[in-house]
Amino acid sequence: MTREILLLAHTGRRDAVDAAVTVAHRLHSAGLRPVMLERDIASLSHVIGERMRDIPLGVAERDVPLSRCEVGMVLGGDGSILRAADLVRGAGLPLMGVNLGHVGFLAESERTELDASVQWVVDQNYTVERRMALDVQVWHAGRHVGSSWALNEASIEKQSRERMIDLIIEIDGRPVSAFGCDGVVMATPTGSTAYAFSAGGPVVWPEVQALVMVPISAHALFSRPLVADPDSIMAVEVLQREDEQGVLWCDGRRFMELPPGSRVEVTRSAEPVLLARVHQTPFSERLVDKFNLPTTGWRGPVDPANQVESSETVHQGEASQR
Structure with missing residues (x-):
């Protein structure tokens, strides 16, 4: 065949x-x-x-x-x-x-x-x-109104350029914080070097199983990026304080409007994305190459054969033999 x-x-x-x-x-x-x-x-x-x-x-x-x-x-x-x-x-x-x-x-x-x-x-x-991919579910007024998925991220963003959107973020059924902002990014490790990276989130190695939540330009004292368990449920609710509309984007490709009172829940998808790999390049090397990071002056790990025992190490060894 x-x-x-x-x-x-x-x-x-x-x-x-x-x-x-x-x-x-x-x-x-x-x-x-x-x-x-x-x-x-x-x-x-x-x-x-x-x-x-x-x-x-x-x-x-x-x-x-x-x-x-x-x-x-x-x-x-x-x-x-x-x-x-x-x-x-x-x-x-x-x-x-x-x-x-x-x-x-x-x-x-x-x-x-x-x-x-x-x-x-x-x-x-x-x-x-x-x-890892994300499963995305959208609710409004107690009704399920839509589903999607993402490889990189699901982002909740303000619809009007001139105004912030009021959101409350939640992890595993418990509220964490509420603030006015431009939006919130919920990402996979793969997406940590995309939109989440641009918003100030952490770079997460692809082998790490985790979910990332990154506020975008939040007007708040606490708006740090959060890294959660891969089996957590991340959620964002659009508050009704200013009657401000939001928009959900999945991988910057699929979108859904979010009226006030909408709720977006994100979990790890049961269906991963499969990538064919040949190179066994460490992610740290890929990171340096793709972002052209400066590494001048790097000397590399010390060869164990070239290390000299300190007097303290020698004394500890002698003491253990007594």
């Missing part, structure tokens, strides 16, 4: 279009079948004409179920990977990102590694990493 690979590209960018053509040809040459969305095939055809005419592309969700694909290759930036995660949710499909954007925290490789990325897929030379 032919192996099928989902190929997702930011078709509004010329470099992503060219990369998609290259990847499709190389997958086909290796005996694999590229699969694309019907709208992406149409967009590519409009830009590149007949350059992919000889490739028997599969059409995702029409003749190839997403669940039948082996892995999804995403050509673009973090935004493209977030869109891909939304598309494949429920299909159990790991995503391998090739960064054609700016930061590319979620991507596994850069544009200079395009050929290598194809070969990793051909050789099945990758592991699957499970990233």
Whole structure:
């Protein structure tokens, strides 16, 4: 049976279009079948004409179920990977990102590694990493009015630029604080380097299982970022003091209006996002590379073979032998 690979590209960018053509040809040459969305095939055809005419592309969700694909290759930036995660949710499909954007925290490789990325897929030379996602539930006047999910964050924001929104934050059914602010971000460790990071939140290593809550420009003495247990329930309520509307955004893509009295509850989702990984680069190194952090002067750990015992250590050793 032919192996099928989902190929997702930011078709509004010329470099992503060219990369998609290259990847499709190389997958086909290796005996694999590229699969694309019907709208992406149409967009590519409009830009590149007949350059992919000889490739028997599969059409995702029409003749190839997403669940039948082996892995999804995403050509673009973090935004493209977030869109891909939304598309494949429920299909159990790991995503391998090739960064054609700016930061590319979620991507596994850069544009200079395009050929290598194809070969990793051909050789099945990758592991699957499970990233925590958020389950988001919205209530109003005692009624459940909506559901969503997020890989990075769920953010509650003010609707009017000129006014603050009054919110109360809650962890595990207990209120923590209330204040006027521009909003509140509730994030996963993956999202800690995105919106939550910009709002002054902590950087959380992806291996850490935790939930993060970060107020945005709160007019309050206590508005510190909070790190909670991964099984906690984080909640934010929109108070009715000023009749101010709010907006819920999930990963900056899906939104819902929040009238006064709305309540947003966020928990760890039972369904993680799957990322295909090849590099075993420590997160600290990725952090330095992506944010171009200054590390000049770093000498590194001391070689144990080059350490000298202090007189105190020697005396302690002698005493233990008496």
